[in-house]
Amino acid sequence: MASLCNYIVVNDGSFSLNPGxxxxxxxxxxxxxxxxxxxxxxxxxxxxxxxxxxxxxxxxINDTFIYGPSKSGGDIRGLWEAFPGTVLNPGINNTVQFRATENSIWFADIILWFQVDM
Incomplete structure (x- = not known):
């Protein structure tokens, strides 16, 4: 069966989080x-x-931990993480949660990529 790549723009802006x-x-x-x-x-x-x-x-994502790095300060970096597709729930709303655990973190331009059947 043929498939294609699809994506959702989760957030097309920026935000900062303090610890907690x-x-x-x-x-x-x-x-x-x-x-x-x-x-x-x-x-x-x-x-x-x-x-x-x-x-x-x-x-x-949907209350399942997928990524939790420590990051050196200063530079803006593009990051990505591949994770099991079983974390997503097709046909309904899914949640993506970002949480700062140490110092302030700035995030921007969040995109969720996935494959769908054609």
Whole structure:
């Protein structure tokens, strides 16, 4: 069966979080989502920057931890994380949550990429 890459712009702006703060987004995932194989995993892409002293954050999708790096400070970086397609729920709203765990973190331009059946 043929498939194609699709995406959702989760956030086309920027926001900052202080330690302990979180921001949650909710977006529908198409019902024809390919749940996932080793070659058809969703990808969450975004930009991030920490304070000059660095910082750390965590990302959860549908209450499942998918990414939690420590980041050196100063530069804006493009980041992405591939994760199992079974984390997403096709045909309904899904949540993406960003949480700062150490120092302030700035995020921007969050895109969720995934494959769908044609």
């Amino acid at each position: 703060e979180r921001k949650t987004f909710s977006d529908p995932i198409p019902s024809n989502l390919i749940i996932g194989t080793n070659r058809a995993k969703p990808i969450l892409a975004f930009k991030a920057s920490a304070t000059p002293s660095g910082g750390a954050f965590q990302i959860e």
